[in-house]
Amino acid sequence: MSETFIELPNPGVEGITYYTPKQDPPSGQTLDPQPNVDGQPKALPMLFTPLKMRGLEFHNRIFVAPMCQYSSQDGFITPWHMAHIGGICSRGPGLTFVEATAILPEGRITPQCAGIWDDKHTEAWGKLVEFAHSQNQKVGIQLAHSGRKGSTVAPFLHFGMLATENIGGWPNEVVGPSEEPWDEHHATPKPLTKEGIQRIIKAFVDATKRALEAGFDVIEIHNAHGYLLNSFCSPAVNKRTDEYGGSFENRIRFILEVVDAVRSTIPDDMPLWLRISASDYLEESMPDSPSWRVEDTIKLARILAEHGVDVINISCAGNHRAQRWQPHAWQPVLAGMVREAIQDLKVKGGGKMFVGAAGGICDGHVGEKLLQEQKCDAILAGRQFQKNPGTVWAMAEDLD
Structure with a gap:
């Protein structure tokens, strides 16, 4: 009696320096149309519809927000970052951002923040990006400068305590637009000179070149939370x-x-993102004083579109210690206000301007509602992915 054997090869991913099985389709991509119990197709939830942006297409609209880990030495990432980001991105987000990454050593928040100010940083970032690409996933980097909120200790030690030179800090090199410190625990910043401004612009360019060399799919500029910009x-x-x-x-x-x-x-063909605090949230505590408000964010968004920014990623607060805000609850509201105002805005060299919403989006029902109500074009979650790296799958189950 003869037996028939079928060859079933297990192809690896092309262009990767090591063998890993090909992930096609990628984790997190949903079948369309969806099967239903009565045999009739059902509509695909917006949360799991693709999003095209310049030369990229994201296979769903569940994105991972940058999460600082305070686990680097001299800006170099470690195996921890591979385990942290790798364990999340391989489980199917449309896009995963690595943490806020300093463009200069004094642009870190803490001495243990990640950096990309040195060519030597590029190799480790490149290995992380290669892993993401080996899983058929996309990964972005958020370029940042801490400004007057720099040279502090990790927040799980103290929220804002100054990191002195004895523990790797740079309290005498902290800069800001003016001399006002964030609070009594932070360093008093030196007003940034015009020469300093040009140096920082160049540092953003140099960091961008390193990010391109490492292979990142998306660049985001950090313009939120009271940091320098x-x-x-x-x-x-x-x-x-x-x-x-x-x-x-x-x-x-x-x-x-x-x-x-x-x-x-x-x-x-590369998308450019910008994270922004849409409001200082000083309307209640300092009603008679000028502050940054959502109307300013909308005005800026229209200008940013003319300068080629594809996504405005909405956060809030962080600029002033007198802020009064409800954590997370209001960020999607702000995102909705911005999106309503710019929903037909075209980006120079690209398509329409997209809006990202973050803050307290912990399940698929909340994320889907935000999209259905046109509060945003994509959602971003941070700590939820830290709690559950399989959040994409959990949201899929939420939406049946």
């Missing part, structure tokens, strides 16, 4: 009297110069 935008913090302070046009000058420098460095 965001602090220049806010009249509550920026007290300058030169061309980088005073009027709205002057206060956004720095971020536009960074955006232009980065956009001209990356390929035309």
